[in-house]
Amino acid sequence: MSEQIRALREAVRVSPDNVPLRAHLADVLLHAGYADEAEIEYRAALNQSPNDVALQVSLAQAFWAQNKVDEASLIVGALLERGILSPAASLLAARLCARDGQQEQAVDHYRRALEGDKNLADDALENELGLSALGAAAEIVEGKVRVAEAGGTVLDMELERPTVNFKDVGGMEPVKEAIRNKIIYPMQNPELYKAYGKSIGGGLLLYGPPGCGKTHLARATAGEVGAGFISVGIQDVLDMWLGNSERNMHQVFAQARRNKPCLLFFDEVDALAGKRTDMHASAGRNTVNVFLAELDGVEHRNEGILTIAATNAPWSVDNAFRRPGRFDQVIFVPPPDLEARAAILRIHLKGKPQESIDLESVAKKTEHFSGADLKGVVDTAVERKLQEALKAGMPKPLTTKDVLAAAATLRPSTREWFATAKNYVMYSNEGGVYDEVAKYLKL
Secondary structure, three states: OOHHHHHHHHHHHHOOOOHHHHHHHHHHHHHOOOHHHHHHHHHHHHHHOOOOHHHHHHHHHHHHHOOOHHHHHHHHHHHHHHOOOOHHHHHHHHHHHHHOOOHHHHHHHHHHHHHHOHHHOOHHHHHHHOOHHHOOOOEEEOOEEEEEOOOOOEEEOOOEOOOOOHHHOOOOHHHHHHHHHHHHHHHHOHHHHHHOOOOOOEEEEEEOOOOOOHHHHHHHHHHHHOOEEEEEOHHHHOOOOOOHHHHHHHHHHHHHHHOOOEEEEEOOHHHOOEOHHHOOOHHHHHHHHHHHHHHHOOOOOOOOEEEEEEEOOHHHEOHHHHOOOOOOEEEEOOOOOHHHHHHHHHHHHOOOOEOOOOHHHHHHOOOOOOHHHHHHHHHHHHHHHHHHHHHHOOOOOEOHHHHHHHHHOOOOOHHHHHHHHHHHHHHOOHHHOOHHHHHHHOO
16 A cells, blocks of 8 residues: 555544545545545545535445445435536446446436546447447537538437337336337238238327326337337427528438438427417428428338327327328327336336335325326435435435335326316317326216
8 A cells, every 4th residue: 555545544543533634535545446445434524524425426436446336326316316416426427327228318427527527538438338439520419429411510310229118118008009009010010011001100199297208108119119219309400590490300300211210209299290370480380391291201201210209288289290191199198007106116216225115005105196206206215315324324225114205295296287188178179089088087
């Protein structure tokens, strides 16, 4: 052990209450490869300063260096919940996400780390995330990999190859079966469908309360058929300059055609496909018209292009989008049922220190909770348990009691959506579009 470390140890022995000095000793130990000894010093420092975020991050790094992944995840998860990640913590979050196969989140955390400190660039992590393979022209912008094409035009290149499928979606069997009939079976039996003159493609419109897994369901659909996946948001299309929104819409479909089979997922589609009668500016109507033309394949064939759109406000979508060949099947995605709630809780609890948790009991106490609400339940339980762990200086396992107590403090966020939807079910249910909502509400 170096003379520097011996001198620092002696200094800490003389001034045991000097937190910065002890933290410096721990840093030196960690960088010298003595992660287990660094952990001891970080714990001692945290006993004196339990709310020091930098010390918490350093302890997480010491855990990571010892392959104590659960302990590192516990600390980083709590920091994420509080929104106070430093560049170093963002880098560790990227490594944890990459380890769990969460590519998109890993890229986003890595971007944040480099924005805060470019010296944190990690070649090995970039190779693992597939960033370096894009060459020197690539850059990370708002969590997406962007590449300059010939001619200088910069296009979003967020083509995913999802590894999740319907096995990773708990419950929701009626919704999954509707997707199988519309998308999956045609993709798996193309010759049979062609024999009956049916093309492979078409679209679905998923609607329901926010946070109920519409995006996850769309990504799982792409994984089920081995298709590429491109998620399209408002910011990817809408542009303040005249004509750019229409061009962006065309480029989205052009990219999908270059990567067939490909599933295009339009999130918050009501913002891109709103009712033209409600639009005062011609630019908005033009974007809707281009969207419709691309769906119809007026200039290009859409064979092998699958489209799924999601919205929390289906009543705001232009009726033209529901015609045959477009988003002609409208599917209600309700809050997760009992089986799905248990599955979602299991996913969010995975990798966290825990005793045998009775997921069914928690699921029964969280009726009408969305998937996002259930994540909030786990995050709340983790935050409370982390405070206990920091005081004890060691991880404490989560129990059924902890998760139930966290659930009791939260209320389902879906209630407000159903209050609005009820009015449309009662007074604007032309053609029975909202019959599934009526059934769910027992009207």
